[in-house]
Amino acid sequence: MTTRLSIFPLPGALLFPAMHLPLHIFEPRYRAMVSDAMARDRRIGMIQPSGAQPTDRSERPPLYSVGCVGRIAEVEALEDGRYNLVLEGLSLFRVVRELEVATAFRQIEAELIATPQDETLSLGRRSSLEIESKRFAERQGYAVDWKAVGRLDDQSLVNGIAQIAPFDVAAKQALLEAPDIETRAELTIQLMQFFGRHDGDDRVTLQ
DSSP, rough: OOEEEEEETTOOOOOOOOOEEEEEEOOOHHHHHHHHHHHHTTTEEEOBBSOOOOTTTTTTOOOSSSEEEEEEEEEETTSSEEEEEEEEEEEEEEEEOOOOOSSSSOEEEEEEOOOOOOOOOOHHHHHHHHHHHHHHHHHOOOOOOOOHHTTTOOOHHHHHHHHOOBBBBHHHHHHTOOHHHHHHHHHHHHHHHHHHHHHTTTSSOOO
16 A cells, blocks of 8 residues: 655654654745645655755655654744744655655655654663763763653654664664664663764764
């Protein structure tokens, strides 16, 4: 079963099912995309471009094959035509093909990917992730409410870190495409440890 999606290709921005992603929309083509989505089903496909980014914004960079459908849960229309949005993740998707369209924003045919909603971590993995997260936050100087973190369910913890951590595009994509929560948690731990050994780098690079 496939569906038609308007897409927002944005490097470094991940969205997972049941998670939320704030966005500031300012480019005319994406303002048009938001207007179109609000008039239809409020859905936008978040996906990362792959490879080097073009210097000319009119060019269409290649895309990774997997992204996430987001529903516009909150929207603030600014006087100058920009938008502040909050997307709520609905489902991962796989690109079937890009469509030839007249709109300035890109559209694709996509296959929705079923994602389990009740996955949990082993106690050992959860403990390792929390320990490494604290080390990571301390190295970066982040202020974290660890009591609130401790109350998060496993999926919110793992996916929340994957969304906000300063990893590079390829690393982020690997987290998005991880087959299950245990694999995603283990990869997150490895990336945070790698970041600690390369402190001062702007972004973690996954080879």
